[in-house]
Amino acid sequence: MATNGSNRAVAAPQNDPNSFAASVKDAATAGFLVAVLGFFFIGIRTDIAPGGLDLKMRWGAWIVSILVVFVGRLLLNLFVLKTDSPITRKIAGAMPSGSRFAGTGKWLMRALFAFALVLPFFFTTFFPGKDRQFIDLAILIMTYIMLGWGLNIVVGLAGLLDLGYVAFYAVGAYSFALLAQYLDMGFWFALPLAGILAACWGIVLGFPVLRLRGDYLAIVTLAFGEIIRVVLLNWYEFTNGPDGISGIPKPTFFGLELKRGEGGFADFFGIAYDPIQRFIFLYYIIFILALITNFVTMRLRRLPIGRAWEALREDEIACRSLGINTRNTKLTAFSIGAMFGGFAGSFFATRQGFISPESFTFLESAIILAIVVLGGLGSQVGVVIASIVMIGGIEMLRNLGFLQQVFGSGFDPVQYRMLIFGLAMVLIMVWKPRGLISTREPSVVLKEKKRIGADMVAQGEGH
Amino acid sequence: MDAATTMKNSDQSTPGWDRDPVLSVEHLTMRFGGLVAVGDLSFNVGRGDITALIGPNGAGKTTVFNCVTGFYKPTEGRIVMRHGPGRQQDDVETLTDSGQRWKTTGNGAVYLLERMPDHEISHKAKVARTFQNIRLFGGMTVLENLLVAQHNPLMVASGFSIGGILGLPSYKKAQKEAVDRAVYWLERTHLIDRADDPAADLPYGAQRRLEIARAMCTKPQLLCLDEPAAGLNPRESAELNELLKYIRDEHDVSVLLIEHDMGVVMEISDHVIVLDYGVKISDGPADFVKNDPKVIAAYLGVDDEAEIDMPEVREDIEKVAGDGPAKKKPTARSKAAPAAKKTAAKAKPSSKASTAKTSTARSTATKASSAKASSAASTAAKPKTAARTAAKPKPAPAASEVKIANAGDYPGSQPHGTKKPRAGGANNLTRVKGIGPASEKKLNALGVWHFDQIAAWKKAEVQWVGSYLAFPGRIEREEWVKQARVLAKGGETEFSKRVDKGEVASSVPGKRGAQPKKKTTGKGGKA
Structure with missing residues (x-):
């Protein structure tokens, strides 16, 4: 189990009879340091006054900060650093470990699937006032799940670190938007084309990076992602540059538009029109697209190509000695991953109705990659959990109004949500350094299925 | 050594590997900048042979391997892989001129490996390899x-x-x-x-075996092993020898191996090639190579007075040069001798201290003095030889109808055999796990046709057969006798069931039961 690495480094002698005294002493030292440093940073406030600066002493804030550090350090010493049974170890033990998770994982997956299946109706029934907000969030999470699964092929299975995955998302989105704008094409026609175009770009990216390894691979993919965005931004005549493309058509239900009045979906089925119908429809589109992604990925893992990807991640030279064409294998990984990115992109375009290069910055790539890494490289369930935690978590942290009652009305919790979120991620990675679900499931079994621990599995290039 | 090899070795004029090579390396040169790792190297690997490539560290053995398997592109030279018998020289020449990478011919195909990328060499030319550091x-x-x-x-x-x-x-x-x-x-x-x-x-040894199994799963015609015995204990090493012989005999796969363990090399190799500084210095059967003065010089250096300070080299040399019981005492003139004696005393079960001497003259003398011993047993340095020699005086029981000329050379006693199977035909011995068609043939040659014959073997017989078939210890480990007892009673083992279903590639699916109506193997004819 992962214990806090720094614990061991700082660990005091075990069973120290004076551990309490030592803890207090240590905490007092920390408090003293804060007193010295904080005297200028916290204790003195400078205001611009007529004729120069006006110094104002803030003794209260200074003392509070000293006390906070003293108490915090003391608690840390007593419960983590200078104790035989650090509390972090207990927490780490309480986290589902690989083997235990294997049993519950299956049920968790089924429960999640069942919930996802009825999710829109769950929200319309139980949260009628907020259903639109929740379903919209579910659509967003589902998009990231799909992107995570697509990137998982490249990073998790083939072990090729791709920092420019958002490029394929952009290619998919712009493919649909431009096809609709110039050729007046509908969503369902443009969707496969967008996927194919993104796959082609995956191959285009794949060729130059075939021979690259490690950090160099990461840098080139990162550059590729930026190139696509910069081209979209500057090719004003074709892509409309920073102004973006608006008026992207909505998907139709077998030719029926989800609109009010004559000829719409509601009119055809003789039900009352409700704007929520469009959201439910969008939700099911992305849900099915994500399911297809998952189904194809799971199938591919059990096929020779999937095993070749994983073998490539483990040892490329051995692959070549066994007659595997590593060039083609890498290119298929890039192109299939890119294809799913393209599908997700064109869905994004139709959902937003408006796209601009600003939606496809490096931050998006980083979030998708973080989802894959946090979930555990190569794990499909891990991506789902990580997407819910990351995307849902960021949104949920908007509702921190109650903190204003604690910290006073000047406190704006929304500003701190990224900080809280970053801390949470650091903690997760400390406890589960190889992601939430770090074990690997074998693709073929002779007698007994044994999950493979993360310490055995190689991470591939660029990690 | 089996009969085929002995025949090949006796025919010194045109060795088998020159008549029917599966792989020919011709004028291979590999330069890394100014360094010539391999210079104008030519050799042949015989079809169905185990060929060993030996030489001191840095001699260029692994470079040759990497050229053959396409991991390096050679600077100069031609590497020809042949499927199908014979040299197919005309096809090779037309292929070389054509600029193609391979050519299908009347009786197989020829491949120019230096033109092919690594994955095609494995996929098309059917050359598999393992790695020095397990991958x-x-x-x-x-x-x-x-x-x-x-x-x-x-x-x-x-x-x-x-x-x-x-x-x-x-x-x-x-x-x-x-x-x-x-x-x-x-x-x-x-x-x-x-x-x-x-x-x-x-564990390490199992990883080595798995790497060989993985290479065999590509269905190769030539298996290249880079130090397969490195880091194995003596028992694992013996198992590896058996496995390699099995691969050669039962699957018709030619083996090319790099090895430092002279015990392994001398015991299983049909053909040994010695490299030094990227140049071939000796080429021939194991017996020839180990007495070649040039080889001894390469391993020890030619300077008579040189101090040898590498214990493992000394050990290897003792194995190469120090065959036969040592009667000579080290001369006082030699500086190396005391050190060699020390090594021998601490490292060897064998009693031969001595001849880790550098001078070529000395080694020739040793050769002469021990010529008898080396001709009797090819693996002079193995402790097994001692056992064999010890067992020699023991009279072999003459119970068997089948006479083996040198039956007394093997420890234990020859099992009872009959010239012909009993009425009703022989049993399908391949239903015993561990007996393949080739072993079955050999057993039939010994007059062993039925399960109950194997079931009746005692320890002495098991030891004799194991030694005669050149896989000591395997019969006990694979429990042939126990399996045969079950099968003789008409029972079934898990393995025999699979044979009967035709699931075991190495065995002959045949009729089941202890008393088949007619001969089921269709292979083991009259010996």
Whole structure:
């Protein structure tokens, strides 16, 4: 189990009879340091006054900060650093470990699937006032799940670190938007084309990076992602540059538009029109697209190509000695991953109705990659959990109004949500350094299925 | 050594590997900048031979391997791989002029390996290799490792993944066959119990065996092994020898290996090539090479007075040069001698101290003095020889109807054999796990036709047969006698059931039961 690495480094002698005294002493030292440093940073406030600066002493804030550090350090010493049974170890033990998770994982997956299946109706029934907000969030999470699964092929299975995955998302989105704008094409026609175009770009990216390894691979993919965005931004005549493309058509239900009045979906089925119908429809589109992604990925893992990807991640030279064409294998990984990115992109375009290069910055790539890494490289369930935690978590942290009652009305919790979120991620990675679900499931079994621990599995290039 | 090898060795004028080479390396040169790692090297690897490539550290052995398997592109030279018998010289020449990479010919195909990328060499030319530092897919299970090795046929069967995604039945069938082949090799390498464990979890020796099994799963015609015995203990090393002989005899795979363990090299090699500084200095049968003054000089340096300070080199040299019981005492003139004596005393079970002497003159003298011993047994340095010699005076029981000329050379006693199977025909001995068609033939030659004959073997007989068939210890380990007892009573073992279903590639599926109506093997004719 992962214990806090720094614990061991700082660990005091075990069973120290004076551990309490030592803890207090240590905490007092920390408090003293804060007193010295904080005297200028916290204790003195400078205001611009007529004729120069006006110094104002803030003794209260200074003392509070000293006390906070003293108490915090003391608690840390007593419960983590200078104790035989650090509390972090207990927490780490309480986290589902690989083997235990294997049993519950299956049920968790089924429960999640069942919930996802009825999710829109769950929200319309139980949260009628907020259903639109929740379903919209579910659509967003589902998009990231799909992107995570697509990137998982490249990073998790083939072990090729791709920092420019958002490029394929952009290619998919712009493919649909431009096809609709110039050729007046509908969503369902443009969707496969967008996927194919993104796959082609995956191959285009794949060729130059075939021979690259490690950090160099990461840098080139990162550059590729930026190139696509910069081209979209500057090719004003074709892509409309920073102004973006608006008026992207909505998907139709077998030719029926989800609109009010004559000829719409509601009119055809003789039900009352409700704007929520469009959201439910969008939700099911992305849900099915994500399911297809998952189904194809799971199938591919059990096929020779999937095993070749994983073998490539483990040892490329051995692959070549066994007659595997590593060039083609890498290119298929890039192109299939890119294809799913393209599908997700064109869905994004139709959902937003408006796209601009600003939606496809490096931050998006980083979030998708973080989802894959946090979930555990190569794990499909891990991506789902990580997407819910990351995307849902960021949104949920908007509702921190109650903190204003604690910290006073000047406190704006929304500003701190990224900080809280970053801390949470650091903690997760400390406890589960190889992601939430770090074990690997074998693709073929002779007698007994044994999950493979993360310490055995190689991470591939660029990690 | 088996009969074929002895025949080949006796025919010194045109060795078998020159008449029917599976691989020819011609004028191979590999330069790294200014360094000439391999210079104008030519040799042949005989079809169905175990060929060893030896030489001191840095001699260029692994470079040759990397050139043959396409990991390096040679600076100059031609590397020809042949499927099908004979030199096919005309086809090779037309292919060389044509600029193509390979050519299908009347009786097989020829490949120019220096023109092919590494993965094609494995896929098309059927050359498999292992690595000096084991390269397994550590995070994948043992079974998955063997399936990755069958990537190319499975890829075709899965319709390049499209059929596989749609779940077509043809792929499922192909996958089942691939698993069966993997299981076969797992059984051969005694890894079947670890099939679902990650490869990184296996102990070192098992990882080495798995790497060989994985290479064999690519269905090669030539297997290149880079130091397969490195880091193995003596028992594992002996098992490896058996495995390599099995691969050669039962699967008609030629083996090219780099090895430092002279025990392994001398015991199993049909043909030894010695490199030094990228140049071939000796080429021939093991007996010839180990007495070649140039080889001894390369291992020890030519300077008579030179102090040898590498214990493992000294040990190797003792194995190469120090054959036969040592009667000579080290001369006081030699500085190296006391050191050699020390090594011998601490490292060897054998009693031969001595001849780790550098001078070529000395070694010739040793050769002369021990000529008798070396002609009797090719593996002079093995402790086994001592056992054999000790067993010599013991009279072999003359109970068997089948007379083996040198029966007394093997420890134990020859089992009872009959010239012909009893009425009703012989049993299908391949139903015993561990007996393949070749072993069955040999057993039939000994007059062993029935399960009850094997079932009646005592320890002495088991020892004799094991030694005679050149796989000591295997009969006990694979429990032939115990299996034969069950089968003689008309029972079945798990393995025999699989043979009867035709699932075991190495065995002959035949009729079951202890008293077949007619001969079932269809192979083991009259000896």
